[in-house]
Amino acid sequence: MISRHAERGGRGPTRALGILLGVALAGALPFPGAAQGSDDAPEVHSPWEAALRSLNEADSLGVTLPAVERLDLLYLVAAEKEPWVDTLQAELDERLAGVGTPADSTLALGYLGALEVLRAKHGTWPPSRIKWVRRGVGRLDGLVQDHPTDVHLRYLRTVSTLFLPGFMGRGEEARSDMERLAELLSEAGKDLEPYLRGRVAGFVLEYGDWLGEGTRADVSEVIDAEAAPGLGAGS
16 A cells, blocks of 8 residues: 555655666566567567567458467567557457457456556556556466466566566565476477467576576477567577
């Protein structure tokens, strides 16, 4: 709960923590690999640019991307470009209001939690940043608790917490999530949707540098080089 003192002027410990949080989030873009263009196409220098290009290409061709892929691409762009936060929010609102399977709703709720953390990244008012992080991470905690073997949900929580500053108290759990992601990939990697497999494996290899060589080798084996062109570890 935000104190009345913080509401009046945003001063004191809440403001200080919010500023530290903002600095940490502003520099965190937890997505693997800079994408490279083909010989006859301009080079793409960042994952969000590659994601935006994929979205534009799909729209221009009238292709409906699988939900797993479209939501992740929108999230990648929203992480860098604040106006896309509202674009992703509208997409999630539509999916949550529509008639879908429980799995579809669970996935949308997972991205809603991750989106709430992005609002902290793009925000300016310190108490509001803290509020958004707590709301988003709390939502993801509940989803992971209910679906402990869901790779996608645990990936979203790891992305959302691994780069939080230490005072948020999520360091150990984020590292534990990374280790669990590696285990889940090894157990079910071949059964995962190819795009998700490439995305999560690339993330684990990029940022799980403390994982043992054997664990990293197991994760490498599940990567499909064509799963997420230019966005996974195979790029």
